[in-house]
Amino acid sequence: MHAWSGEGGGDIMGPTVTRTGSAKASTPPLKNGSDLRESGYLIAVGSRTARFRRQHKNKMLLIILLFLLLLLLCLAIVMTVLYVKQKKHKPVRVCETRECLRSAANLALSIDKTADPCNDFYQYACGNWAEDHPRPDAYRSYDWFRDKQSKVYTVVRDFLTRNTTGLPRPVRQAKDIYAACMDTETLDKLGxxxxxxxxxxxxxxxxxxxxxxxxxxxxxxxxxxxxxxxxxxxxxxxxxxxxxxxxxxxxxxxxxxxxxxxxxxxxxxxxxxxxxxxxxxxxxxxxxxxxxxxxxxxxxxxxxxxxxxxxxxxxxxxxxxxxxxxxxxxxxxxxxxxxxxxxxxxxxxxxxxxxxxxxxxxxxxxxxxxxxxxxxxxxxxxxxxxxxxxxxxxxxxxxxxxxxxxxxxxxxxxxxxxxxxxxxxxxxxxxxxxxxxxxxxxxxxxxxxxxxxxxxxxxxxxxxxxxxxxxxxxxxxTTTELRLLFQRSYEEIHSHGRSNSVPRSLQCASAVNDLMGMAVSYAIADPHFFNVTKPKVQTMLHEMKNALAHLVGQAKWMDDNTKLATYQKIIQMKTLIGFPDWFLEEGRLEEYYEGIDVKADAHLKNMVNIIQVKIKKGLNKFREGNNFTWATDPTEVNAYHTFQENTITVPMVMLQHPFFDLGLDSLNYGSLGTVLGHEITHGFDNFGRKFDKNGNYLPWWSNETVESFVNMTQCFVDQYSAFELPELGEHVDGKKTLGENIADNGGVREALAALKHHLHKHGPEAKLPGFEHMTSEQLFFLSYGNLWCGISTKDSLQADLEDEHSPQQFRARGALQNNEEFARAFRCPPGSPMNPRTRCIIF
Missing domain, CATH: 1.10.1380 (Neutral endopeptidase; domain 2)
Known part of the structure; x- marks a missing residue:
């Protein structure tokens, strides 16, 4: 490139312009670079000033961009810190419904905080239960089940003293039976x-x-x-x-x-x-x-x-x-x-x-x-x-x-x-x-x-x-004199002469409940049951069955054919929830109690008449097919698995506090859920496994699976046989209680799996007042332990050892000892009583 002088003396930068010898000047001389650019001969590529300006502009844009990025990064850090801080101090969502407050109070009054849950969870969950629930003299032992049953009799008593006009005839007859039972003056006159x-x-x-x-x-x-x-x-x-x-x-x-x-x-x-x-x-x-x-x-x-x-x-x-x-x-x-x-x-x-x-x-x-x-x-x-x-x-x-x-x-x-x-x-x-x-x-x-x-x-x-x-x-x-004779002899044997008589009103309510349980169930029948409670329980049952099916699928000791048959039995397992579907239909209760005739002044004759009607109906059904009816009345505080019908029965009173309607899913699954799981597992325990999906006693497990099952049950026999009642110096019979122990263990595992599935689907639940520090799993186990709270006399403990169920403290202890998730939830050290190194597991 060369520098050349124009007439205006202005410097420009550009290529040398040459012309051929024959060229003839057709334009006047260019005076300066601007004229040259304007004429189109040269294309300017920039001046020193323009380049400086452009470079400065680019640097400024880069600086601004870096500043903005730095600002955004700072904002992100600040927002993250604020979010974490806000989350950490965010108000906990606490359940304040009537059900949650009642459950929180019951658990708080039962817990013994001085006990180590990893050492003795039953003492931790129930150590103070007896103080808040003193044993009535009428009972040799007292627990949630007897507490609820007593309240049922109280509700029945109050119901039968009210006006029953307009209710079905059997309900009015139940009122007459109660009146005849309470009329001790007439009983004494009749002698x-x-x-x-x-x-x-x-x-x-x-x-x-x-x-x-x-x-x-x-x-x-x-x-x-x-x-x-x-x-x-x-x-x-x-x-x-x-x-x-x-x-x-x-x-x-x-x-x-x-x-x-x-x-x-x-x-x-x-x-x-x-x-x-x-x-x-x-x-x-x-x-x-x-x-x-x-x-x-x-x-x-x-x-x-x-x-x-x-x-x-x-x-x-x-x-x-x-x-x-x-x-x-x-x-x-x-x-x-x-x-x-x-x-x-x-x-x-x-x-x-x-x-x-x-x-x-x-x-x-x-x-x-x-x-x-x-x-x-x-x-x-x-x-x-x-x-x-x-x-x-x-x-x-x-x-x-x-x-x-x-x-x-x-x-x-x-x-x-x-x-x-x-x-x-x-x-x-x-x-x-x-x-x-x-x-x-x-x-x-x-x-x-x-x-x-x-x-x-x-x-x-x-x-x-x-x-x-x-x-x-x-x-x-009959007479007061004879009732006193019975009562005195009973007390001399069981209470060493101390009076433990149940009030006459509750005795009569219990008697009417035994004789006409379906009729008195009107006292607890809820018209919203079919639209609210029953669907919830059905969902829980469905989740429980799915949980068992999943556990069966994981079982390595069952062969594929046995697993398939087990799935089929689970699918066909029927459930009777609350009370019969026909219960509130007009005329159906009259059909159920057809033939019964009672009077308000004939107590013994009333009972005999009801018994005779039941006997005749029982004989007449001999030629009829089994229609798989209810195993109990809606007012009985219990639940049943009927093997020969492959049916679970859950009475209405089991769908109330303290077993259900506890405010939180974790509590409901820990209580009623484990009850349902217990009954479902019964279909495959030491005895129930012998009945097929149709309720028939037929071999449907392979010989290899049966042999493996029997070998695995020995672990439970040994574990529960080691449990001792220090008051008696005697041990639990692990063999006699085997079936119930298997059902307890399976019920807890199924209920916990169902709870996890439920919370995953519906989202986290609120916290329980006073127990905000506890997770849903911890509340689940606490609810299960609280289910078995109670107090017993020495005589009742002796009787418990003769029963096919383990004493209640061992029902809580055994099932949780075998549950690894319990130990994890309460951070129990390996080798501690509630986190043993050996666990018994079948389902």
Whole structure:
């Protein structure tokens, strides 16, 4: 590039311009660079000034951009700090509903904060429960279940004292039954007349012949048809004496019913007046809290058997003496009432001695029969029940005759005659060639030996036994004098003479609840149940079943075919929630209680009438198919799994506080959720696994899976057998309680999995007042532990060891020891009592 001078002397930058020699100037000389640019000959590429300006401008833009980026970064940091700070100090969302406040108060009053949850979680969750819930004298043990049941009776009592005009007829009848029970003035005026009338209809005398007060009575010529009387006792009172009989679901075909015979089962058809829980074994199902039979045994028969388990011989002698005095006094009141004392030549001391002799004879026969029944205890061998042989009545009779004759007795027809007499009140005609009877081997042994015993016994003594059994259960529902006799004897045995009488109003409410539970359920029926509560519970059940299915899928000890069959059983598992769907439909309750006739001034007759209607309906269903009805009334504080129907029953009262409606999902799942999980797991526990999806006892697990299962259950047997009650110095029977322990463990795991799924779907829940520091998982476990809070006497603890459920503190402890998520939630150190190094897990 060259610098050249224009005429204007201005410097420009640009290329040299040359022209050829022949070129002719066609334009005037250019004066300066601007003219050159304007003419189009040169294109300017910039001047020094322009370049400087552009470079300065670019630097300024870069600086501004960097400043803005720095500013944004600072703003981001500030906003992040403010967000974290705001989040850290953001007000916690606390549940302040009535349900949450009530739950928070209950938990706070129960917790013992001085206890280490990793050392003894039951003490932590329930250490102060007894202080806030003192045990009423009427109960040997007290817990949430008994607390709720007592409140149910109170609600029923208040309901039955209100105006029931306009309600279904059975509800009004329940009110009349309650009024008759409460009318103690009329009961005292009637005296023993109602009992004497029933005794006459049964073919029994007003006073046992063995205790006859006349001197010229000839016992050698006395005849007594005990079979005819036992038939009448069954058909009129629904009561088993000497012979046990029932119409029962066929274990191998749950759609039909079968005849079942054996030792007596229903020994007291009348309601208990002591509010003690009915501890019996339902052979076709399991309950959540207490094992149950069809009907409670007599108070004294049950207690007498319990007394035989005591180790102290002195207590044994004392208890036996109390019973003998009771029966002697019972008979004496009948002697006085019937007027036999006036026609007797005996003075009172002679009469007392006569009655004591009769009482001793009854007691002796009772013990002889009890020994036969004890040999027939099949609770420990479930296979013995499920593999029941079947016989015709003639085959049973032939076996009985052989045993009777071997024992030097005279054989008499019993079994066909008994069945004919019982079914005479029904619409069913038996076919004795085809309608075979299920009788276990042990029951068959009892029946034959019982017949042999009676074949060599004086008729007057057989009559005495039947008379006392029948009079005992009826007399408790008569006069004040007899009620006091029962109460005094009961207290001397159980409370060492201390009064623990339940108020009459609650006794009567309980009795009406037992007799007409569906009718009194109107007291707790909620019309919003179908739209609000039931859908929630159905959702929970669906989540629980899914949780179990997932756990089954993870189980490595089950083969694929067994898993598939298990899935199918879970899917087909039916649920009965709250109360029947037809419950509030017009006319349906009347159909349910069709045939019942009661009066407001006939307490004993009312109960007998209801029993007779139930007996006839039970016999008539023999030809009908199983329609899978409810296992209990909506007012019973319990839950059931009926194996032969593959059905879970959750009564209405279980859907209320303290089991449900607790304010937070974590609490509901920790309480009712674990109850539901317990019942679902029962279908696959040590006993329930033997029933298939249709409720039939058929092999549906592979042999390899069964073997693996049995091996795994030994862990539970060992774990629970190590639990000791220091008050007694005795351990839990891990084998007897195995099925319930498996159900408890499975129920907790399923409920927790269902809760996690539920919260993931619906979002985090609010905090519980006073427990804001606790996570939902911690509240879940706390709710489960609180479910088992209670207080027990030494006697009740002894009885608990005989039950198929573990004592309540071990139900909480065992299931949580085996749950790794519990240990993680409460940060329990490895090796601590609640975080053992070995855990027992099946599902």
């Amino acid at each position: 023993l007349k109602p009992v004497l009338e029933i005794l006459e209809s049964l073919g029994l005398p007003s006073v046992p012949t063995y205790a006859n007060t006349t001197e010229d009575f000839d016992y050698d010529t006395y005849n007594f048809d005990w079979i005819e009387t036992v038939i009448k006792v069954k058909t009129q009172l629904g009561m088993d004496v000497l012979i046990g009989f029932d119409v029962f679901t066929d274990p191998r075909n749950s759609s039909v019913y079968r005849l079942v015979m054996g030792s007596p089962e229903t020994t007291n058809p009348f309601p208990s007046m002591h509010n003690e829980n009915k501890k019996h074994n339902r052979k076709n199902g399991r309950s959540f809290t207490f094992s149950t039979k069809e009907i409670e045994e007599t108070i004294f028969a049950t207690n007498e058997r319990y007394s035989k388990t005591k180790k102290d011989d002195e207590d044994d002698v004392k208890t036996n003496h109390i019973y003998k005095l009771f029966y002697a006094e019972l008979m004496k009141l009948f002697v006085i009432e019937s007027g036999n004392l006036k026609s007797s030549n005996m003075n009172e001391p002679e009469l007392d001695q006569k009655l004591l002799t009769a009482s001793n004879e009854y007691y002796s026969m009772y013990n002889d029969l009890y020994e036969l029944e004890s040999d027939n205890d099949t609770d420990s061998d479930e296979n013995a029940y499920l593999n029941i042989p079947q016989y015709t009545a003639d085959e049973i009779q032939a076996h009985t005759d052989l045993v009777v004759e071997t024992n030097n007795g005279t054989a008499v027809p019993i079994w066909k005659r008994y069945l004919e007499g019982v079914f005479k009140i029904s619409d069913v005609t038996l076919d004795y060639d085809n309608d075979k009877i299920l009788v276990s081997d042990l029951d068959l042994k009892y029946m034959a030996l019982m017949a042999a015993l009676l074949a060599n016994m004086p008729p007057a003594k057989i009559e005495l036994f039947i008379w006392v059994k029948v009079a005992e259960v009826m007399a408790a529902h």
